[in-house]
Amino acid sequence: MEFGGLKAVDSLSFSVKKGEIYGLIGPNGAGKTTVFNCISRFYNPTSGRIIFEGKEITKLEPHEIIRVGISRTFQNVELFKHMTVLENLLVGQIAFTKENILSAAFMLPSVKKEEKRIRDKAMEILRILNIEDKAHEYAVTQPYGVQKLVEIGRALVSEPRLIMLDEPAAGMNHSETDELAKLILKLRDEFGITILLVEHDMSLVMNICENICVMNFGKKICEGPPEKVKSDPAVIEAYLGGEEIA
Known part of the structure; x- marks a missing residue:
């Protein structure tokens, strides 16, 4: 991927197995989010x-990517200010309703049935995230950790088979990060969702990822299980300036 002759991602290749939690790490500017955007x-x-x-x-177009089974979160949480937690999830489901505009305009019985299905599904996601008690509260008034969970909830409404999480632990405290780790494992173990994770919290990455790809200046410098990655000299030098990864 080039921007005005500058290679943001250069000859990068990696594979994520079905049902895997795969980490994509590297210093700021390595090209990780560019990979997600591609x-x-x-x-x-x-x-x-x-x-x-x-x-x-x-x-494919972005909306087609969602329909084939891929969804993502973003580094910066951008929730609808005047909507509740539940409404923020419902907005994310509009593209996946089975009813057409004409049916919705006349509020046919099928529309009411679909509306109930969508609402029930959104509430189930909030239960999975353990924030169902926040459903009818404004999303932007919630603690940052909860807002990050709402962002993940919006990514889950399309029932993805692959979800890409872009720095989900950013801004979270230790307790929230521990709960996030449990949630990611739950999404994989109980719901069969494959996870592609960009994250700077190395403890989180090393504890839950089966394999990791390390980028630097747009290129892959190492790939493999955590034990291999954390002891690789090139990774230690590029990612932490010579300090060993904990």
Whole structure:
């Protein structure tokens, strides 16, 4: 991926297995979020291919990426200010309703049934996130950790098979991060969702990821299980300036 001749992502290649929690790490500016933006089609890659479940998705539109089973969160939480926690999730489900606009305009019985299904589904997601008691409170008034969970909830409403989490632990305290780790494991173990994780909290990454890809200046410098990555000299030098990874 190039921007005005500058290679933000350079000849990067990695594979994520179904049901895996896979980490993508590296120093600031390494190109991690650019990778997410390419996969989710916010950027058009200048070269290479992106394959999901055996099919190329490089040329799809962003809304088509969601429909094939991929969703993501963002580094910066951007919730609808005048909506409740529940409403923020409901907005995320509009694109996946089965009813057309004409049916909705006349509020046909099928629309009411679909509306109930959507609301029940959103509440179930809030229960999974353990924030169902916040459903009818304004999202932006919640603690930052809860707002991050709402962001994850919005990514879950499309029932993805792959969810890309972009620094989900940023701004969280230790207790919130521990709960986040349990949630990510739950999404994989109980719901079969594959996780691609960009994160700066190395303790979180090393504890829950089966494999990790390390980037620096747009290139992959190491890939493998945590034990291999944390002891790799190139990773130690590039990522922590020569200090060993805890």
